Amino acid sequence: MQYSQDDENFPLTRFESMLKTNNILFFDSNEFENIIHHYLENGKIALSKRAIKLGLEQHPSSINLRLFQVEILVIENKFEEADDLLDRLHNLEPTNEEIFIQKANVLSKQDKHQQAIDTLLVAIEMSSTPHDDADLHALVGMEYLFLDQFENAIIYFKKCLESDTSDYSALHNIVYCYDFLNQNSEAIEYLNWYLNTNPYCEVAWHQLGRQYLTINEYAKANSALDFAIISDDTFVGAYIEKGKVLEKLKKYEEAIENYKITLALEDPTSFALLRIGKCYAKLGHDDLAIQFFKKTIDEDPILDKGWIAITKFYMKRLNYQKALYYINKAVIIDGENVNYWKVYATINKRLNFLEEAERGYKRTLELGNYELDTWLNRSDVLTTLGEYEGAIFNLIQASEFYPENAEIEYRLAGLYFLVHQTEEGRFHLKNATQLNIDYNFIISELFPQLTDRPMIKAIISEGKKASN
Known part of the structure; x- marks a missing residue:
């Protein structure tokens, strides 16, 4: 049902003055529907409930007012009550498609998306107007999105656009599905087909430009975005995308011009x-x-x-x-x-500023960034600060994420030798040379005081022979 702001203002004013004075005034059921719709749109649930209660006192047989009651129950997560009420309404009006739509809504809210789809398909069979069909197909598409069934979602959003070519949210959803499936060429094909019948649709041109940008077809992207701007020269999104395309083409001055237009528009x-x-x-x-x-x-x-x-x-x-x-x-x-x-x-x-650098690496790790470089950099800073035990502990943690890593093993070897744990040093150095002899420079770079030790020289020399 379409509601007009002007239509509802007068009954709304009368209704609110009635609430203040407690004088009971009569409203027809359509007026109540407008009033309730207004309150629901504005999130005024308590006032919606009062309007429904008074509406049903004056129009006890109104199915539409009962359907608003269902909406409130759904908002309050009272799904069982909503379901019971819908069953009673269905017995009264078995061919009312709105009852099936609300039933599907209740099922969807409980994550029963397949059942919601089946219920909506019954509503589609009952539907008599193309506009209703478009809304219903869009609802089915959304349920398929909840199920991550993108191919099925595309089918229903396309049906929605067949019934109502101006439903741009359905168009966005189709492109979203294609994006998710990495089907850029299919998206381009569909958008070109759509533009054959809707050549001035700035949204479709914009989406087409985005698709071409994704597959690095910059000239085609630029052309599509030009058409989007011709169709609507206040379309901020088109100027933004065009700016991105021009950046890719290294036309930075033109890109700046397009970005600056957006600053002027909003x-x-x-x-x-x-x-x-x-x-x-x-x-x-x-x-x-x-x-x-x-x-x-x-x-x-x-x-x-x-x-x-x-x-x-x-x-x-x-x-x-x-x-x-x-x-x-x-x-x-x-x-x-x-x-x-x-x-x-x-x-x-x-x-x-090594203490601060160490603090930064430590915080990075605490926040869950476990990149190898972060562990290695922290270890090197701790080593330079002379905090050998801290560096060893840091590298042992790193080795849990990067087992058998030569860069970690060489560092551990050097550190164990520095703290006079020769056996551990020998173990890690042998392991390091077996993993990758080319990284042996780490010893001379980070631990120059160790390079002349005969044991270290011998292990590295042995590793070089073994790798040849």
Whole structure:
């Protein structure tokens, strides 16, 4: 049922004044439906329930008001009660498709998606209007999405578009399914077919441009996005995608123009500001790049890409002090962001602030980033700090994630020799040379004080012979 804001305002005002005065006024059932719909749309559940109660007192045989009652029960997770009420309504009106839709909704909320689909298919058989068919097919498509049955979902979203070609959410869902299945060529084929009958559909042109961008067909992507902009010259998404395409084509000035159009069309987005900054950096306009990176973090202080971009900008130019200033600010804003701690550790290591670097690597590991480099870097920093036992413990943990790794084994060998545990040192060095003799330089690089020891020389020499 379609509701108009103007239609509902007058009965709504009367209804609310009635609630204040306790005078009982009469409303026809349609007016009650509009009032309840309005409250549900605005999340006013208590007022919805009062309107349903009063509506049913005045219109006890109204099936539609009872269906609103079902909606409330579903919102309150009272599925059994909702089911019972729907069974009673079905006995009264066995061919009312809305009852089947609500029944499917109850089943869906309980994760009984296949049963929900079967119920919706019954509603489709009963349906008499193409518009209802479109909505019902879309609902079936959504249930298939819940089941991760993307091929079936595509079938029903396509049926939805056959009944209602302007249902852009169905179009988005079709493309989403194709994306999930990595079926870019199928998505392109479908979008081209759709555009043959809907040549001015900016959403379809935009999606087509996205697909071509994914498969690196930049010229075709650019052309499709031009058509999206011709169809709607205020379509921000199309300018953003066109900017991305132009970046790929290394046309940075044109990319900036497109991103800047989006800033004029609506409130600036951190994404557009960040991309403009990156384009200026590529063009060597450092002052403008910094200006836009700063705008990015002002616009969205919790966007990690903004902080990482400005930090890495300074790192690339070997200005580690400035880089450290920004990454410190980022860490204060979000101390749980693993990307910040990785960069924090790297910068501090470059500046030879070893305690801080170690803290960064340790925090990175605590936050679940178990990359080999993180373990190795932490171990090397601890070794330089003379914390050999800590370095050994760190590497033993690393070896649980990377068993039989030569880089770990050489380091463990060196560390055990340094703490005078010769047998452990010999064991790990032999293991290391068997795994990969080419990494033996780790000993001379990290543990130069050990290189002249006869035992170490002999094991490495033996390893070289064995590998030849």
